[in-house]
Amino acid sequence: MTILGFLIPLALAMGLAGLYFFFWASRTGQFEDLDGAANRILIDEDGEG
Amino acid sequence: MNVAAMSLSVPLGSPLQEPLIDSRFTVPGIRCAGCIGKIERGLAAVPGIASARVNFSAKRVAVSHARTLDADEILEELRKLGFEAERAADKPLAPDDAETKRLMRALAVAGFGMMNIMLFSVSVWSGADLVTREMFHWLSALIAIPVIAYSGRPFFASALMALRYRRTNMDVPISIGVLLATGMSLYETVTGGEHAYFDGAVMLLFFLLAGRALDAMMRGRARSGIAALLGRMGRGAQVVQDGGAARYVEAERLAPGMVMLVAAGEALAADGEIVEGRTSIDASMLTGESEARPAQSGDIVHAGMINLGNPVRVRITAAAQDTAIADIARLMDEAGQSRSRYVRVADRAARLYAPAVHTLAFLSFCGWMLAGAGVYHALTIATAVLIITCPCALGLAVPAAQVVAAGALMKRGLLIKDGSALERLAEADEVLLDKTGTLTLGEPRPANLKALGPRWRAIALGLAQASRHPLSRGLARALREDGTEPASIEGISETAGTGMSGRIDGVDVALLRPEAETAGLAVDLLVGGFRTRIAFADPLRPDVRETLAALNAQGLRAAIASGDRVEAVGVVARDLGLFAAAGMTPADKLALLERRAAMGRKVLMVGDGLNDGPALAGAHVSIAPGGASDVSQQAADAVFVGAALMPVALAVRVGRATMRVVRQNFAVAVVYNVLAVPLAIAGFVTPLVAALAMSGSSLLVVGNSLRLARAAEACGGKGAV
Numbered sequence: 001m002t003i004l005g006f007l008i009p010l011a012l013a014m015g016l017a018g019l020y021f022f023f024w025a026s027r028t029g030q031f032e033d034l035d036g037a038a039n040r041i042l043i044d045e046d047g048e049g
Numbered sequence: 050m051n052v053a054a055m056s057l058s059v060p061l062g063s064p065l066q067e068p069l070i071d072s073r074f075t076v077p078g079i080r081c082a083g084c085i086g087k088i089e090r091g092l093a094a095v096p097g098i099a100s101a102r103v104n105f106s107a108k109r110v111a112v113s114h115a116r117t118l119d120a121d122e123i124l125e126e127l128r129k130l131g132f133e134a135e136r137a138a139d140k141p142l143a144p145d146d147a148e149t150k151r152l153m154r155a156l157a158v159a160g161f162g163m164m165n166i167m168l169f170s171v172s173v174w175s176g177a178d179l180v181t182r183e184m185f186h187w188l189s190a191l192i193a194i195p196v197i198a199y200s201g202r203p204f205f206a207s208a209l210m211a212l213r214y215r216r217t218n219m220d221v222p223i224s225i226g227v228l229l230a231t232g233m234s235l236y237e238t239v240t241g242g243e244h245a246y247f248d249g250a251v252m253l254l255f256f257l258l259a260g261r262a263l264d265a266m267m268r269g270r271a272r273s274g275i276a277a278l279l280g281r282m283g284r285g286a287q288v289v290q291d292g293g294a295a296r297y298v299e300a301e302r303l304a305p306g307m308v309m310l311v312a313a314g315e316a317l318a319a320d321g322e323i324v325e326g327r328t329s330i331d332a333s334m335l336t337g338e339s340e341a342r343p344a345q346s347g348d349i350v351h352a353g354m355i356n357l358g359n360p361v362r363v364r365i366t367a368a369a370q371d372t373a374i375a376d377i378a379r380l381m382d383e384a385g386q387s388r389s390r391y392v393r394v395a396d397r398a399a400r401l402y403a404p405a406v407h408t409l410a411f412l413s414f415c416g417w418m419l420a421g422a423g424v425y426h427a428l429t430i431a432t433a434v435l436i437i438t439c440p441c442a443l444g445l446a447v448p449a450a451q452v453v454a455a456g457a458l459m460k461r462g463l464l465i466k467d468g469s470a471l472e473r474l475a476e477a478d479e480v481l482l483d484k485t486g487t488l489t490l491g492e493p494r495p496a497n498l499k500a501l502g503p504r505w506r507a508i509a510l511g512l513a514q515a516s517r518h519p520l521s522r523g524l525a526r527a528l529r530e531d532g533t534e535p536a537s538i539e540g541i542s543e544t545a546g547t548g549m550s551g552r553i554d555g556v557d558v559a560l561l562r563p564e565a566e567t568a569g570l571a572v573d574l575l576v577g578g579f580r581t582r583i584a585f586a587d588p589l590r591p592d593v594r595e596t597l598a599a600l601n602a603q604g605l606r607a608a609i610a611s612g613d614r615v616e617a618v619g620v621v622a623r624d625l626g627l628f629a630a631a632g633m634t635p636a637d638k639l640a641l642l643e644r645r646a647a648m649g650r651k652v653l654m655v656g657d658g659l660n661d662g663p664a665l666a667g668a669h670v671s672i673a674p675g676g677a678s679d680v681s682q683q684a685a686d687a688v689f690v691g692a693a694l695m696p697v698a699l700a701v702r703v704g705r706a707t708m709r710v711v712r713q714n715f716a717v718a719v720v721y722n723v724l725a726v727p728l729a730i731a732g733f734v735t736p737l738v739a740a741l742a743m744s745g746s747s748l749l750v751v752g753n754s755l756r757l758a759r760a761a762e763a764c765g766g767k768g769a770v
Contacts, residue, residue: 011168012192015164016161023154026150032104033104033106033107034106035106036104039081039105040105043083
């Protein structure tokens with residue numbers, strides 16, 4: 001049962017890290033243009049797209 | 050690309066010394082990766098523009114540019130790249146956006162809490178006991194209480210507001226349920242009891258927040274699209290100063306007595322009298338009249354009309370709040386108030402639901418007390434009833450279906466402003482259509498392009514795309530749609546009131562106003578010594594007949610209500626076989642709608658002009674084309690872009706399909722309650738049963754709503770574009 005003392009804080013820390021990452025992503029505008037990112041990889045860097 | 054006409058102080062390629070400013074433009078025509086590349090590369094090559102970034106989802110371009118370059122010049126560059134654009138609102142974050150973000154954050158926190166608490170709950174359900182169970186309950190409480198305090202705020206605030214006005218809404222049972230469950234669970238935890246409902250309470254918040262966030266996202270997306278399309282009206286004017294020089298004055302600052310200079314193609318920003326010059330005026334926005342009428346010194350013109358001919362000087366007689374437009378705005382304000390009395394499906398359900406749930410929970414409490422159970426036991430059961438009846442599925446039933454439907458419609462070129470519009474669309478049983486700009490395209494298009502050879506077309510496009518005159522724009526757009534590539538013409542110059550001229554391969558070419566008076570609108574194309582006349586007409590939208598047939602098949606009878614002259618309306622009405630009323634003022638249209646409403650009809654109004662504004666605001670539901678005036682787009686429930694009219698018929702069909710799915714979702718929620726509530730009242734509901742029942746019914750509702758995307762896709766496939 002002592003393993004719980006390690007696993008529970010670990011699970012919580014990972015959850016909190018995920019939550020923090022989501023807050024960061026939404027604050028820095030990562031969700032502003034979801035379809036654009038998917039399309040951008042198709043752009044040819046040289047010559048007319 | 051021709052940038053020679055622009056004189057800019059910023060040399061190409063050198064780092065920009067001056068501070069950059071950001072402007073935003075909406076470009077509805079961005080459809081593929083190629084468009085992103087074309088716009089970003091094309092704009093970056095323009096001197097004065099430091100960078101351009103396309104937001105594909107919002108169909109928007111953010112341009113970082115030097116102060117010397119103004120928005121109109123950038124619009125011009127976008128037009129040369131082949132994209133029609135409009136200035137977007139400067140404030141990127143509307144209050145709606147902020148609300149969506151707040152809900153998303155609350156949702157994320159609730160999701161985090163739900164998953165971690167579930168971790169402990171599953172262990173408890175699978176047999177953890179004594180010290181382990183107690184510790185897990187304490188840990189759950191530690192996570193749940195801050196999470197509920199943070200994520201529950203939207204519900205608590207709304208419930209408090211409702212109670213303050215002595216009303217009840219869906220949020221009241223939710224808040225009571227969540228708070229009671231948390232309180233009970235805390236008591237269980239402290240006394241070392243068996244059942245804690247922390248997981249149920251947090252899961253409830255998570256599912257309900259998901260519904261709210263979906264609802265807010267739908268509104269936000271449509272708003273940003275519509276804000277984008279705004280901005281066609283005269284926002285200001287060049288006012289002639291004492292010295293003879295002209296200065297730009299914003300519309301609110303204009304005052305009677307000032308003399309404004311109105312260039313060809315400009316919209317008037319105030320009412321006035323022409324003091325100098327002869328021109329033709331397009332009053333279609335204001336009156337619905339399709340044909341431009343001549344105007345000269347002494348004629349009265351109104352704000353919102355567009356000057357098609359020569360530059361004129363206009364002495365302002367009424368500005369800002371006193372113009373004819375302001376009258377229409379007041380009429381609209383009054384008409385819009387009837388709309389706010391409409392009660393949405395979810396609220397109608399809540400009116401029955403909230404009291405029923407409260408009564409049920411209270412009765413179970415009393416029943417168990419009478420049966421001899423203790424206060425604690427009776428309260429546990431009442432809490433279980435509240436939790437199990439909490440409208441998870443009901444809260445998702447409406448927004449999930451509507452978001453899916455709105456997303457599908459947006460792909461077909463129709464922006465719905467909010468969910469209630471879809472509900473009202475489903476109820477519509479009659480259509481009233483404006484003529485100019487709604488049945489027709491609302492802009493002059495060349496009538497006899499086929500007569501021109503390919504080289505002439507290329508020259509015409511080369512000349513036309515360099516001008517902002519409505520005839521040039523119509524010509525350029527028609528030629529581009531035809532697949533014509535512009536010829537590169539040297540030394541293009543525009544003479545206001547006369548036309549465009551330039552040289553190609555040593556031959557003089559020009560696009561000129563006909564010297565003799567013509568019956569309709571026309572321009573002459575000159576190449577070398579040869580002259581061809583291009584006549585213009587305002588054609589019907591390409592799929593008007595199919596749309597009317599589709600509407601008819603859905604049981605919606607169509608009629609025309611136009612402000613145009615009887616003769617002009619008669620031609621279209623006979624052509625399409627519709628009943629029509631002509632020469633209607635904005636007040637007439639509104640009165641007609643009120644008469645139909647009094648007869649119990651639910652009218653769908655489709656119109657674009659300022660003169661349709663009051664009717665759009667007063668109708669049961671309304672749709673405006675993307676080319677409509679700002680006011681009309683604000684007043685309408687939905688806006689469709691593009692030349693096709695089919696989105697109107699599609700909207701009704703998808704609206705009805707949505708309501709069908711909403712009703713199915715309600716049925717799922719009711720069946721769930723019928724099964725689960727007796728269990729709860731009988732005292733058989735443990736936290737495990739509550740968690741399973743809640744997530745099961747929510748998943749069923751969301752899954753059912755997703756079917757709508759396929760249905761809309763399938764029925765839209767043959768219709769639009």
